[in-house]
Amino acid sequence: MTLPVSASTSKLSSTPIGSIQEELSSHTAGVTLRSVTKQYGSFTAVEDINLEIPAGSYTCLLGPSGCGKTTTLRMIAGHEEITRGDLFIGDRRVNDLPPAQRNTSMMFQSYALFPHKTVWQNIDFGLRMKNVPKEERTRRVAEILEVVGLIKFADRKPNQLSGGQQQRVALARALVTRPQVLLLDEPLSALDENLRVRTRTELRRLQKEFGMTFIQVTHGQDEAFALSDQIVVMDHGRIDQIGTPDQIFNTPASRFVARFVGDNNIFVGKVASVAAAHTGAIIELEVDRLGTFLCRGQAADVGMTAACCVRSDCMTLWPYPPSNPSAPNQLTARVVAIEFTGYVTRVSLLAEATGEEIVYKIRTHDWLTQAANEGQLVTLSWDTENCIFLPH
């Protein structure tokens, strides 16, 4: 490879992605948290969490404001001390190591670029701090600038770049020191919607190319679904569910996750019976005044109070009255609002027996062929396959 003499004028003779990829992927590590707790005085921000983040994976910590995502990320980075528990990066227990010795790199929401330094100097800074020899620094900075497509902006100051370009400088700066793990704190939240979607595609592409461990904090489920191999859903300092995007979306483990990740209709009832099924169990839930709902689950005790959820796009709307009033998995509701949202039409209804709000979503194209009017009584039904048991 031809080494550049000056950042702004030289061109690399070949794409550097191969060599960077090799260096980053061979070096990356997983992260393990064992019974980790963080207390601020008497307040517990993170409580007894256990988490395995595989090397080379993209993991998103997802949850509402204040649930403990950033605290968890900061404990991994070493910016917060752990009150109890153990933290490993690869095989190393890092509880007592300062941030600089953990081999992690943090990319912030605000980018935290030096305004008076050029793009090149911003990226070079971390390598200087680590006393990397000049020739090596020149090679690495040029390589990473080429990878993020900013080599021709090397001499610009951050305020001469767009938000998306600044974001790529921040990413380049985080990766140039060859961290084992990249930590990203809401890295897309300062971008407008269009740019956010494009940048997230770019982040995912780079993470896959580098084969590196990325751990990102987000409160947007779309972002977590689009980026992650693994999503960790947190609530009040605890982990509610760990799973692939598909698992989190299609099989939420709790009422909180079902509510947080999408338009789920949640019904609370009492377990009437449990029957073994091909995988797991079919659980019969008696929901007061609404009827008998058969749900897909793992296990339950007869008599326990629990809930189930049905996604708003997994219901079918029929005329009222139902053809078989005693069949399970159906209810009568009245249409109260119909909203056209483009591809999808969102229908709000109230259950006739309880007044609970139900959301039904359908492709607009299909709604036009079966439209009901506001004020009309309808029957909603669903398959047992789409009714997920929620033990808590």
Ligand SMILES: Nc1ncnc2c1ncn2[C@@H]1O[C@H](COP(=O)(O)OP(=O)(O)OP(=O)(O)O)[C@@H](O)[C@H]1O
């Ligand atoms: N230094 C601190 N001292 C006291 N309490 C803190 C401190 N830092 C965070 N907390 C509290 O710990 C809880 C978790 O905070 P954290 O920043 O981890 O939440 P988060 O899920 O990242 O939220 P957000 O999405 O709003 O950033 C919050 O209730 C917060 O007020």
